Ligand code: HEM
């Protein structure tokens with residue numbers, strides 16, 4: 038009784054919000070022309086380009102990286118198909134899922150960017166204000182709406198804020214970039230490492246249950262990182278917009294516009310002191326409220342999404358493919374809606390081919406009862422509302438397209454920024470390193486080890502933290518080392534970073550040559566296994582170690598340093614030439630960087 | 638057969654003409670695929686056969702065996718986004734055939750349109766065909782090297798972006814072959830194609846030379862994409878980058894970046 042017919046596929050779910058503005062594509066094409074003719078100077082052009090979501094590319098003026106915004110991470114099948122096509126036409130045949138729910142196309146010829154913008158408009162997407170000194174993509178936890186620990190679904194609020202800020206005149210010339218993150222619960226969002234982080238809350242006021250948020254301000258990662266502060270006990274949803282406007286206005290007025298490396302809002306908070314800043318925000322909010330001549334309101338669309346299980350054909354006799362149990366354990370999260378699951382699709386450092394994108398679009402249509410997907414924030418994709426009975430079949434589909442990697446929800450899915458594959462500031466190939474670490478972890482079946490499950494590995498190619506290394510259990514950022522006359526890629530390792538309710542930045546522990554990173558990670562895991570308590574996880578153990586609270590043979594970071602010292606000593610170049618080469622390169626390492634654009 | 642000089646034919650028009658049986662339709666897929674079904678009245682020329690020997694004499698013989706005389710209108714199609722058929726159209730034009738056109742859809746797209754297919758193999762009467770080499774449309778390595786610095790010459794590399802970044806003919810610009818098609822057709826709309834050139838600052842009056850990896854298929858498609866909007870002076874560097882490398886001619890690359898590691902392949 039192989040085939041059982043169900044009602045045929047429903048029509049594609051259409052995106053609720055059109056973020057595009059077609060005119061911007063033509064303007065962009067015109068502006069590129071003027072720039073090439075020398076009629077617009079370099080700096081003005083760069084500002085304009087970044088405002089429209091196009092970054093520069095490593096060592097060249099001819100190419101751009103286009104960052105496509107996906108507000109709240111909500112992405113629809115026709116959008117994925119369009120991006121697949123664009124990646125083949127104008128990029129490298131692969132697209133990249135970032136850590137902030139954006140999708141990026143690399144090595145795009147600057148003159149082609151406008152064509153991409155045109156096509157994005159066909160599917161309601163934009164790259165506007167994805168880079169530059171703007172409100173960047175508004176993030177929302179990929180599990181918002183389905184998380185077992187959430188109080189209410191923040192998605193409509195995230196979308197409303199994104200809508201309010203996009204192209205809003207007050208966001209066009211901020212001192213620096215500005216980030217909002219919404220979450221479902223403490224565990225699944227990164228609310229303490231952004232300018233504004235929001236956690237849903239419900240409070241009873243005068244016997245009435247009121248929706249609102251805990252708001253965290255002034256966090257952020259970078260060359261210097263800070264953890265955000267909670268503004269007040271409870272901010273009702275009616276005050277969400279006023280509070281956001283107040284914070285942006287203060288930042289706009291008082292933020293440092295001169296000192297490029299210290300102009301994120303977190304520096305302002307740090308210099309002024311939290312209490313003063315907090316008072317300022319509360320006062321400003323009162324003014325914003327009082328001086329409104331017209332009531333400005335967020336456009337909240339909290340119509341319930343239609344949930345309809347779409348499978349048209351399911352093969353009930355399918356035998357369970359090899360690897361299913363492992364995949365299911367490490368990639369699937371049960372939802373608060375009984376019978377439904379959220380499936381995490383792991384990508385190597387966020388990369389996905391055009392054909393795989395097309396398969397994902399098909400899989401969403403066939404398996405997701407909500408008809409769209411969410412970008413995650415570990416360079417992954419989450420397909421939600423998959424029925425229990427459809428998991429095996431979905432897994433088989435993923436196997437066919439090479440997307441069935443296990444370990445998405447575990448330490449095995451290492452994050453890596455773009456590094457020397459495209460970034461102008463990169464010192465090392467952090468992107469490839471993340472792939473190497475992931476492959477090793479999967480080879481060793483580490484994804485199945487419950488002791489490692491709640492730990493993370495994140496890698497940046499320079500101190501700028503795009504790979505979010507400071508919030509990783511084991512984090513790395515790239516640099517150069519020298520032994521005798523020769524240079525080699527040398528990463529700084531930090532331990533014990535966390536982004537949950539006791540968010541903490543990792544401790545710089547040692548400098549580790551690139552070709553020793555895997556051995557060093559394995560050594561740390563070995564030390565943990567030897568010294569752990571019965572119910573320990575690696576993350577808990579490392580937390581005690583970095584705080585000096587561990588009472589085994591390893592009492593602190595110094596002991597870890599001692600243990601790994603023999604591994605990290607540089608060999609002679611004649612004995613091990615490979616040590617002096619970065620991953621993905623067959624020549625001796627040297628650092629080359631171009632002009633950075635993070636501040637522009 | 639068609640009034641314009643543009644060597645591309647609309648599928649709807651071909652469909653109307655099939656029954657007249659005055660056009661030689663050539664399917665350039667493999668024999669086996671052809672046998673399973675082809676456009677009604679089409680004959681088969683597996684591309685490999687042409688590539689095995691693409692001397693003018695060999696092309697002449699192929700044309701004659703397919704019943705194509707100097708005056709026989711011919712239409713070529715494939716199922717490989719038009720790249721293989723382009724190469725065959727170009728070969729026939731190269732030996733001086735005047736009335737040969739590229740079908741604007743692939744076999745799959747033809748089927749999706751619901752147009753007629755058949756498994757019947759038409760009888761072929763051999764014909765005679767002359768050879769009048771049309772050297773205007775061909776670029777050799779020597780020629781390319783000679784003119785590549787000229788201001789009015791544009792060299793277009795039609796391989797995928799990563800291959801181009803890794804190595805290309807100095808001065809060439811990259812338009813990956815995927816850029817040339819639209820949904821449901823092997824070529825962009827005229828407006829889309831003109832816009833692409835305009836954005837890239839390529840003048841339609843330039844002398845444009847296209848090349849790709851090895852045998853001039855992807856660049857053949859680019860050749861006809863340019864012809865489809867009436868660009869007058871286009872040449873195909875038919876032996877492409879493979880020959881260029883084997884002749885040890887100069888090569889450029891994008892330095893200091895590990896772009897391959899961004900690919901999910
Ligand atoms: C001094 C310069 C820069 C700083 C301080 C910086 C900082 C950051 C930080 C902290 C993140 C983490 C995002 C988060 O979770 O909040 C990030 C993300 C990212 N950055 Fe940078 N960045 C800089 C320059 C660049 C450059 C030049 C590139 C390459 C063109 C780049 C590419 C990325 C990418 C791909 C992400 C992933 C997340 C996203 O979609 O926004 N960054 N950056």
Ligand code: SF4
Nearest residue numbers: 454460463498499503
């Ligand atoms: S961390 Fe450094 S190398 Fe990585 S993307 Fe950011 S600026 Fe580039």
